[in-house]
Every structure is written in C-alpha cells, then in structure tokens.
Amino acid sequence: MPPQTFGKAPGELFGDRYQIEQLLGKRAGRYTLLARDLQTQEQVVIKRLSFGEDFVWEDLKLFEREAATLKNLAHPAIPRYLDYFDLDLSSGKGFALVQTYIPALSLEEHLKSGRTFTEAELVELATALLEILRYLHERAPVVIHRDLKPSNILLGDRTGNSVGSVYLVDFGAVQAARTGGTITVVGTYGYMPPEQFGDRAVPASDLYALGATLLYLATGQQPADLLQIDQPPQIEERVHLSSGLKQWLTKMVQPSLSQRFSSAQQALVELKQRDQKVKALVRKPAHSQVSLTKTASSLEIVVPPAASTTGGKAGLVFLGIFAIAWNSFILFWTGGALMAPFPVNIMFSLFSLPFWAVGIGMAGGVIFGIWGRTRLTLTPRQIRQEVEMFGFKRSVPPPSQRQDISKLELTKSYFKRDSDGDRVEVKPQLLIWAGTRKYGYFGKGALTQQELDWLAQELSLYLDLPIVRE
Secondary structure, eight states: OOOBOOSOSTTOEETTTEEEEEEEEEETTEEEEEEEETTTOOEEEEEEEEOOTTOOHHHHHHHHHHHHHHHTOOOTTSOOEEEEEEEEETTEEEEEEEEEOOOOEEHHHHHHTTOOOOHHHHHHHHHHHHHHHHHHHTSSSOEEOOOOSGGGEEEOOOOTTSOOOEEEOOOTTOEEOOTTOOSOOOSOTTTOOHHHHTTOOOHHHHHHHHHHHHHHHHHSSOHHHHOOTTSOOOOTTTOOSOHHHHHHHHHHTOSSGGGSOSSHHHHHHHHHHHHHHHHTSOOOOTTOOOEEEEOSSOEEEEEOOGGGSHHHHHHHHHHHHHHHHHHHHHHHHHHHHHTSOTTHHHHHHHHTHHHHHHHHHHHHHHHHHHHOEEEEEEOSSEEEEEEEETTEEEESSOOEEGGGEEEEEEEOOEEEEOTTSOEEEEOOEEEEEETTEEEOOOOTTSSOHHHHHHHHHHHHHHHTOOEEEO
16 A cells, blocks of 8 residues: 555545545544545544654554454444554554544534533433443443543434433543553543542543533533542532432542442432432421521521421420429529528528529520520531520530531430330430531420421431431
C-alpha cells in the first residue's frame, strides 16, 4: 500500500475500502475520522493512531485494548467493531480501528446548544446508561469504561416523550478489571473518583462518573467545582430535584467506595424504587402549627408554644392545674412555718426551698408553654437549638458541628410501670445525637406522633441518616 497522509483530506482512501469524508476529532497522535465503507456504502468511524513525535507506547496499548474490547462486545448502545489494520503513513507506522457510526450529538454538544434536561429526562438517561454499565460490568472479565462523561455519551433525536436514544462511546480508556484493580491511570478530572487516581478503577468508579455527569446536566456546573474527592458531597442546596433523586445522586458520587453503590444493578434498583420511597414519605399533618423551612443553605424547624399545638394543650392544662395546686400548698406550708417560734420557723422555711424550686420550675414551664417557642436550625456546618421567649434566646444545648451528628432517633409512645407499680405513658420523642448532645426535644407531648414522624422523615432526608426507631 502506498504511503498515506494523516487522513484529514476528504476523498482520501484507507485500506482500499474506507473513503474519508471529514475529521471528527483530534488529539495527540490520534485522529477520529468519518468515512464511508465503499463495499457497504455505510458511514463508519475510523480511529487512527500514528507514531509521531508525541507518541508514547501507552497510547498503542490503550488503542489495541479498545479494539480488542469492542471486538468482544455486542450491545445496541455501544459502537460495533468492524475492522482493524496497519497503515503505512508518511510520518511512519500507523494503525486504524473501524467501528460503526452513530449519527447523534453528544450530551456536551446538546448542552452547548442550550438544551436543558428535566428530572424525568435525567432519570431516563440514568436508567439507559446503567443498563449499558450493567452489561459491561457483568462481562467476564469485567469491562470498566473509566472515562464516562458528557462528551462520550451520545443522544439521538427525541421521539415523543422519550429523551432520545442513548449511546456510550469512546472506549479508549477501557480496562478489564483484575484482582487488585487496574494499573493505568486514565480518565477526566472531575469525573474520576478517588480510587481511580490511585490506579485502582473498579465497576463503582463508572457509577461515580455517571453521577458526576448527571450532576453536571442538572446544574450546568462542572463536577470539579461541586465535588471534593476528600469530602462527602454537599449537593442538597445545589440541585433542584426531588428528595428521592437527590438522595440517590448523592450516593452515586460518594468519594468513599464503601458508601457508594457497589454495582450498576444496585444503583438501577434504587433508582426505580426512589419514587415509591418518596410517595411513602409522611406528610405534614393538616392542622399542624409546626413550621419547617428549607433553603439553599439550611433547614429550620420552629415549634410554636405548646398552647397552640395539638399535642401540647392537654399536657399544658394538666401542668398548669398541678402547678397551681403545688405552689398553693407550698405557700400555705411556708406561711405556717414562718409563724412558728424562732429558730424553728427558719429551719422549716429552709426545708421548703427545694419544693419552691420545683413549683417555680412548673410555673416557668406553663409560661413557656404559652409564650415560648423552640427553633432547631441545621446548616452544612452546624446544628443549633434555641428556646425563645419575650425576645430572649438561649441555646439548649450548645451548638455542635454538623459532622458530629451520628444518629437520628424516634421513639413512639409506650407505657411502663413506675416505682410504685403504676402504669404511666412515656411520650414520643425525636432526638438528634451529636456526640453526647441531644437535639430535637420540643417538650414532653408537645407534638403528636404524626408530627414527629413527619419531622423525622424530613431530617432523615436532609441529614442522609436512617431513622433509628427505639
């Protein structure tokens, strides 16, 4: 075969069969060309590698691996291997890989043209790509793409309500998984999980890249600006999606392998079940006076005075009556004690002080139940709970760091025997544990079980913590 040039000029012939039509892409030592197969009259893609000044042997290794991998794959959403041959170029030796042509734009090109994606379209994209990854990851040996990103995902014309046909291309970074991981670091910054920087790509590495891609589609911001490889993802305030999808997406881009989905199948199942989980969420009771506000940077719960809550009224009335009876008795006792001869009157008066402390505490509880309220505030950095009354505020307990939150506990109402053997009711509670500190206590019986279930569900979604039901 006579020497051939780099294959850029339209009309040039490769392998006496493939006529070049146009240049699709170029990078160091590699060209991607659109050509026509003169035998079938079908358009094909030719990837050409040459030995130039910037050639490194690793390029040839990856090029041959891509050819070998495509030859063993058969999936409608993946380019099909057609041919592989050597080239005699004016610059030296070269190689050509021929594969089927997919007439579709990449996600990157769609974004540059101004296209945006709805949540339903993101879910459809995620489902299609997970099906492709499941096929790759279930091969023997496992095939890991290692460079999943918007420019390597093609999207055909949308039909009806469909987002369009989805394809995964460019297997130039592909690696067959081995025990101990892979040995070559390739990929694109922002879409690569931490383990891939450490020469150890695994199937879950492709899941991270898919999550980063979806995050880019949802926000328009590059993943490198949103994700830190050494910190848990904080995307709650960055993404305007349903709670279920945000939770799923957060798990996809966890830097720690142990916290990420382990397989495409698991991620696919969780994605399909997310709607059921969202529908199963406990809604705010219709007559609840509790205020819950979520913004881009915080979640705030305000519990009004117990006198205005359904669960607090009865308890407050009982406490008020008991406080009046208690303090009346102590007043009568103290008055009688003061009338006794000296120094007996002093001794009996001092004896009543602890009882006065209890009575004043109950009176304070009644006053707070009428005019006081509790505010719980969560930010990406901190958890803080304050009691407020007549313009005064006090943190109870002191604020803690968000990272110290370890447990979300919800207890239902139950009965137990007291020290006298009497059957007493233990009111339901919602507690957020941050180290040894407890937050979320809004007063005994101040909120109904339905309100606590609702708040627990909202906190669980915001904190990404399971609800521990004691």
